[in-house]
Amino acid sequence: MLAQQRRQAILERVRRNGAARVADLVRELGVSDMTIRRDLEVLAERGLVEKVHGGATTAGSGSTEEPGFAAKSVRQQAEKEAIARRAAELVRPGSAVALSAGTTTWTLAHHLVDVPELTVITNSLRVADVFHRAGRPDQTVVLTGGVRTPSDALVGPIAAAAVRSLNVDTLMLGVHGMNARAGFTTPNLLEAETDRELVAAAQRLVVLADHTKWGTVGISTIAELGEAQVLISDTGLPQEARTELSGQVGTLLLAEPAGASTAVAR
Numbered sequence: 326m327l328a329q330q331r332r333q334a335i336l337e338r339v340r341r342n343g344a345a346r347v348a349d350l351v352r353e354l355g356v357s358d359m360t361i362r363r364d365l366e367v368l369a370e371r372g373l374v375e376k377v378h379g380g381a382t383t384a385g386s387g388s389t390e391e392p393g394f395a396a397k398s399v400r401q402q403a404e405k406e407a408i409a410r411r412a413a414e415l416v417r418p419g420s421a422v423a424l425s426a427g428t429t430t431w432t433l434a435h436h437l438v439d440v441p442e443l444t445v446i447t448n449s450l451r452v453a454d455v456f457h458r459a460g461r462p463d464q465t466v467v468l469t470g471g472v473r474t475p476s477d478a479l480v481g482p483i484a485a486a487a488v489r490s491l492n493v494d495t496l497m498l499g500v501h502g503m504n505a506r507a508g509f510t511t512p513n514l515l516e517a518e519t520d521r522e523l524v525a526a527a528q529r530l531v532v533l534a535d536h537t538k539w540g541t542v543g544i545s546t547i548a549e550l551g552e553a554q555v556l557i558s559d560t561g562l563p564q565e566a567r568t569e570l571s572g573q574v575g576t577l578l579l580a581e582p583a584g585a586s587t588a589v590a591r
Contacts, residue, residue, distance in 0.1 A: 407582045424497045442463045448519055472484075488523055497531050503538050512544055513545070530548065534558055549573075
């Protein structure tokens with residue numbers, strides 16, 4: 326296969342799935358890791374894809390653009406893992422916790438399967454599957470109904486009605502973006518509605534957002550910055566964002582990819 330044909334095949338895969346991993350492309354196209362990385366570099370220089378750690382995603386971003394789960398799962402993996410580990414420390418055995426849809430909350434779910442007697446409410450098919458596969462008889466998982474989004478969230482009137490009748494100790498909320506003016510946002514109007522119901526159902530709101538979410542604005546606001554009792558981000562968060570967030574959220578926690586974290590309290 327010629328380089329041009331190979332790059333076209335890579336581009337088609339990225340556009341079809343929203344993302345592609347280097348390891349998968351190496352296996353499918355039968356070339357070296359270095360060759361794939363060079364191809365991705367060429368495509369990125371042309372503005373056709375966006376290079377991320379371990380692969381590439383579709384290029385371009387807007388307030389209504391909603392990447393699929395596969396596209397988001399290859400972004401900031403180390404940061405999401407560190408954030409998830411820190412968030413898991415806030416969950417006590419026997420509590421009721423809600424997890425919104427998203428790849429960071431999905432990462433968190435893998436750490437919560439070891440928490441005994443946990444009740445989990447989620448509108449994420451991916452999150453529910455993590456607990457289903459763990460098969461712990463002492464954990465209860467409630468999955469809302471609803472219409473499926475590209476990020477595998479269940480949203481709409483059915484999901485909102487299901488959440489509206491519940492009360493939880495803590496909501497772990499993943500977001501598309503955060504901004505001083507717009508607050509915590511999403512590009513999906515129906516998902517915003519469902520997430521707002523989750524916020525209303527929780528005694529404590531914990532937002533999970535890596536540093537790349539700062540300055541990104543989705544079309545619909547889920548909650549104002551000041552509504553979050555805790556925000557967990559990572560040490561890549563710029564200083565101006567730290568200053569702004571420390572003045573609005575209850576507690577700002579910054580997790581390092583190695584697993585350590587630093588708290589900045591208001």
